[in-house]
Amino acid sequence: MEEKKCLECDRKFQGRADKKFCSDGCRNARNNQLNTLKRNYMRQVNAILRKNRLVLEALNESGKVRKHRDQLLTKGFDFNYITKIITTKAGDTYKFCYEQGYLELDKGFYLLVRRNED
Secondary structure, rough: OEEEEOOOOOEEEEOOOOOOOOOOOHHHHHHHHHHHHHHHHHHHHHHHHHHHHHHHHHHOOOOEEEEEHHHHHHOOOOOOOOEEEEEEEOOEEEEOOOOEEEEEOOOOOOEEEOOOOO
C-alpha cells in the first residue's frame, strides 16, 4: 500500500488507492467546510422569504387588501425574492411568497392576497 497525505489534516496514512482522508472525522470536516457556503446562501434566502411572507401576512389580515409599496418596504419587504408566479387568464401576474401574494396595481399600490391551497 502506498502512503498518502490526508486532504484535511495533512497527516500521512495508508489505505486503499482511492482513499483521500485518514479518518471519517477528517472526511466529514472537509465536506462540511465545502458545503458551508451553499448552506449559508440557502439560509439567507430562506430568511428573506420568511420575512417577506410575514410582512405580507401582517399587512393582509382580511385576505385581500390594497397597500402602497412604501408600507411593504418600511417593514423590510424585498421584492426580489418570491416563491411562485401565477398569471391569470385575464393576464394579471401575481407573485407569491408561499401562500401570501401580491399583484402590482398602479401608482405604487399592490393588491395583497392570500391563496388557500387545499
